[in-house]
Amino acid sequence: MTHARLARLRTGLLWAVAVAVVAVYAFPFVYLVLTSFKPATDAVAVPPTVLPQRFSLDNYLTALNRPGVTASFVNSVSTAVIATVLSMALAIPAAWGITRYRSRAGRVLMAGSLLVRMAPAVAIGIPLVTILGALGLTDTPTGLALAQTTVALPLSIWLLASFFEGVPREIEEAALVDGCGRFTALLRVILPVVSGGVAVTAIFAFLASWNEFLFALLLTSVRAQTTPIAIANFQSQFGLDWGPMTALATLYSVPAVVLTLLLQRRIVAGLSLGAVKG
Amino acid sequence: MSRTAQAAPPRTVPDAPREIRRRTRRGLSDARYAALLAAPAAVVLLALVGWPLVKLAVNSLYTGSGLGDGRRFAGLDNYLTALTDAGIRAAAGRTLAYTVIVVTAELVLGLAVALLFHRLGPRSRILQTIFLYPLMIAPVVAGLLWRFLMIDNVGIVNELLTRVGVLDSPGDVSWLSDPDLVLFSVALPDVWLTTSFMTLVLYAGLQAIPPDLYEAARLDGARGLRMLVSVTLPLLRPVIAVALIIRGVDAARAFDVILIQTDGGPQSASETLSLTIYKTMVSYNDPGTAAATSTLFMIVMMLVAMVGVLTIWRPGRES
Numbered sequence: 402m403t404h405a406r407l408a409r410l411r412t413g414l415l416w417a418v419a420v421a422v423v424a425v426y427a428f429p430f431v432y433l434v435l436t437s438f439k440p441a442t443d444a445v446a447v448p449p450t451v452l453p454q455r456f457s458l459d460n461y462l463t464a465l466n467r468p469g470v471t472a473s474f475v476n477s478v479s480t481a482v483i484a485t486v487l488s489m490a491l492a493i494p495a496a497w498g499i500t501r502y503r504s505r506a507g508r509v510l511m512a513g514s515l516l517v518r519m520a521p522a523v524a525i526g527i528p529l530v531t532i533l534g535a536l537g538l539t540d541t542p543t544g545l546a547l548a549q550t551t552v553a554l555p556l557s558i559w560l561l562a563s564f565f566e567g568v569p570r571e572i573e574e575a576a577l578v579d580g581c582g583r584f585t586a587l588l589r590v591i592l593p594v595v596s597g598g599v600a601v602t603a604i605f606a607f608l609a610s611w612n613e614f615l616f617a618l619l620l621t622s623v624r625a626q627t628t629p630i631a632i633a634n635f636q637s638q639f640g641l642d643w644g645p646m647t648a649l650a651t652l653y654s655v656p657a658v659v660l661t662l663l664l665q666r667r668i669v670a671g672l673s674l675g676a677v678k679g
Numbered sequence: 680m681s682r683t684a685q686a687a688p689p690r691t692v693p694d695a696p697r698e699i700r701r702r703t704r705r706g707l708s709d710a711r712y713a714a715l716l717a718a719p720a721a722v723v724l725l726a727l728v729g730w731p732l733v734k735l736a737v738n739s740l741y742t743g744s745g746l747g748d749g750r751r752f753a754g755l756d757n758y759l760t761a762l763t764d765a766g767i768r769a770a771a772g773r774t775l776a777y778t779v780i781v782v783t784a785e786l787v788l789g790l791a792v793a794l795l796f797h798r799l800g801p802r803s804r805i806l807q808t809i810f811l812y813p814l815m816i817a818p819v820v821a822g823l824l825w826r827f828l829m830i831d832n833v834g835i836v837n838e839l840l841t842r843v844g845v846l847d848s849p850g851d852v853s854w855l856s857d858p859d860l861v862l863f864s865v866a867l868p869d870v871w872l873t874t875s876f877m878t879l880v881l882y883a884g885l886q887a888i889p890p891d892l893y894e895a896a897r898l899d900g901a902r903g904l905r906m907l908v909s910v911t912l913p914l915l916r917p918v919i920a921v922a923l924i925i926r927g928v929d930a931a932r933a934f935d936v937i938l939i940q941t942d943g944g945p946q947s948a949s950e951t952l953s954l955t956i957y958k959t960m961v962s963y964n965d966p967g968t969a970a971a972t973s974t975l976f977m978i979v980m981m982l983v984a985m986v987g988v989l990t991i992w993r994p995g996r997e998s
Contacts, residue, residue, distance in 0.1 A: 412799075415798060415799060416799065418795065419799055419803060419806055422792060422810075423806045423809050423810050426809070426810055426813070427809050427812075429825065429828060429871065430812070430813065430824070432835060433827070445833045446833070447832060447833050448838050448849070449838050451835070487723075492720060494716040494719070495717040495719070495720035495721070497716060498712070498714070501713070502709050502712070504709075504710050504713045506717055507717055510717050510720065510721055510724075513721070513724060517724060519981050519984050520728065520732070520977050520981075521931075521952070521953055521956075521973060521976055521980065522934065522953070523934070523956045523957055524731075524973035524976065524977050525728055525731045525732065525735075527735065527956075527960050527970070527973070528732070528734035528735045528738065529727070529731050532730065547727060548727070550723065550727060551727045551728050554720060554723065554724060555724070558720065611817070612816070612817035612819075614817070614818065614819050614934070614935035615934050615935060615953075629817055629819040632819055632820065633938070633939055643827055650820045654820055657812075658812055658815065660815065661808075661812050661815045662808070662812075665808050665811065
C-alpha cells in the first residue's frame with residue numbers, strides 16, 4: 402500500500418518535471434510569437450512583459466511592407482522547391498540502388514555523402530561563387546538551389562536508404578514476375594510502399610533549403626535573396642527594429658512548425674532510423 | 680502509409696513501357712543497373728562538391744585576389760599563414776571550445792530528457808512533440824530570438840533572473856557583450872535548437888534496448904545510477920557516438936547562429952573558424968588564406984570524424 406503510493410508519487414513527480422522542462426523549452430518560441438502580436442513599441446518595453454497588453458498586427462504590416470520582404474518569401478519558396486525536387490529525383494534511384502543491390506559503388510556513394518556532410522559549408526560555398534558565376538547562375542534561385550543540393554542530397558540519400566531497408570524483397574520480385582521492368586517496379590510498386598518515408602525525406606530536404614543561410618549569403622545579392630538573409634539584413638538596414646523582426650521570424654517559422662506537426666510521427670521514425678542505423 | 684501499403688503490394692502494372700521491358704530482357708547486370716541508378720547523384724555531388732573542393736585546394740596555393748590582379752603562385756605560404764596567424768589560431772581554439780560547450784550541454788540535457796520520456800512511456804508523446812519543434816526552426820531565427828531574449832536591459836532572461844533574485848538589476852549581466860561570457864551565450868540557441876535531436880536519437884536508442892536486460896540487471900541488484908552507468912550507457916554507446924559525431928561536426932561548422940547574434944564580437948571573442956574564413960574572404964579579400972584555412976579545417980574535421988567513427992562507434996562490432 403505505502404509502496405504503491407510511493408511509486409505513484411514518484412511517477413507524478415516525474416510528470417511534473419517533464420512538463421516543466423517542456424514548458425521552459427517551448428517558452429522562447431511562444432514568447433517570440435506573443436511579442437510579434439504586440440504593438441510595435443511594446444516589443445522592447447521596459448520591463449518586458451510576456452503577454453501582449455493589446456493585440457496588434459502592426460509588426461506584420463511593417464515587416465511585409467519593407468522593400469524586398471515579400472519577394473524574399475517567393476525566392477525562399479522557389480529555391481526550396483527546386484532543391485527538393487532535384488534532391489529527391491537524384492536520391493530516390495541512388496538510395497534504392499544502394500540498399501537493393503549492395504554494390505561497392507553504392508557503399509562508396511554512401512560514405513561520400515557522409516564525407517560531404519563533414520565539409521564546412523564555407524569551404525564549398527566560396528569556390529561555388531565563381532563556379533556558379535561562370536554558369537551565369539549568380540543571384541538566381543536555381544544557382545542557390547544547386548548549392549543547397551549539396552546539403553539536401555546526401556541527407557536524402559541516407560534517410561531514403563534507411564526507409565528502403567524496410568521494404569521486403571518479395572514486393573519487387575512479384576512486380577518483376579508480373580512483367581514489370583526494374584525501374585518501373587521502383588516507381589510504381591516500391592515507392593508507394595515507402596510513400597511515408599519519401600514524404601518525410603522531402604520535408605527534410607525542403608527544410609534544409611528553407612533554413613539555409615551561408616550559401617544564400619554568399620550566392621545571392623538582390624534578385625534571389627531569401628528570407629533568412631532578409632531577416633539578417635533587417636538589423637543593419639533599419640537599426641534593431643525588434644517588433645517587425647519578431648513578426649518576420651514567426652511568419653518564416655510557420656511552414657516548419659506546420660510540417661512538423663503534420664508528419665510528427667513519421668519524422669521521429671525517419672530521424673531515429675537515420676541516426677541509429679547510420 | 681497504411682492506406683498506400685495495402686494498395687501497393689504485388690499487383691500487375693498493365694502497361695509497363697515496352698521499351699523498358701525489352702531492355703531488362705536484354706539484361707543489364709545487377710551491378711551495372713545499381714551503378715546506373717546511383718550515377719546521377721554521384722555526378723551531381725562530384726560537380727557541386729568535388730569540383731569546388733579541388734578549386735579550393737588550387738586557390739590555397741595562390742595569393743592575391745581572385746580577379747587576376749596580382750594573383751600569383753605562392754606554394755604553401757598560405758598554409759604557413761593559416762597555421763601561424765594569431766587570429767586564425769585563436770579562432771580554431773574558440774571553435775573547439777564552442778563545440779565542446781554545445782555538445783556537452785546537449786548530451787547531458789538530451790540524455791536526461793530522453794531518460795525522462797522513456798520512463799514516462801508512450802503517454803508522453805504530446806510532450807515529445809512539443810520538445811521536437813525547435814529542430815525545424817531556422818538557425819538564423821533561433822539566433823535572433825535568443826539575442827532578443829538576452830538583450831541586457833529589456834531582455835526577458837535578465838528580467839526573469841532579476842525577479843527570482845539571481846540578479847540585482849537586469850543590467851548586471853551582458854550576455855552578448857561580455858568577452859568572457861559570450862562564447863557560452865552564443866551557444867545557447869544552438870543547444871536549444873538541437874538538444875531535441877539528441878533526445879530523439881537517444882530515446883530511439885533507449886527504446887531499442889530489450890527490457891529483459893534491465894530485468895536481469897535488476898535481479899543482480901542494480902538500481903538507479905548504477906543501472907544507468909553499467910547497463911544503459913554501455914548499451915547506448917553506438918547511438919551516443921553517432922549523435923556526438925553528427926552534432927560535433929555541425930557545432931564546429933556553426934556560422935549563422937553566431938553571425939546573427941554577435942558577428943563574432945566583441946573583440947572577436949565569439950568568432951569561430953567559419954566566421955573567420957568568411958571574413959578573410961569577404962571583408963579582407965584574401966582568398967588564398969581563406970582557402971588554405973578552409974582546407975586545413977576540412978581535413979581536421981574529417982580526421983576527427985573518422986577517428987570518432989573508428990574508436991567510439993566501432994561499426995560492425997555490435998551487430
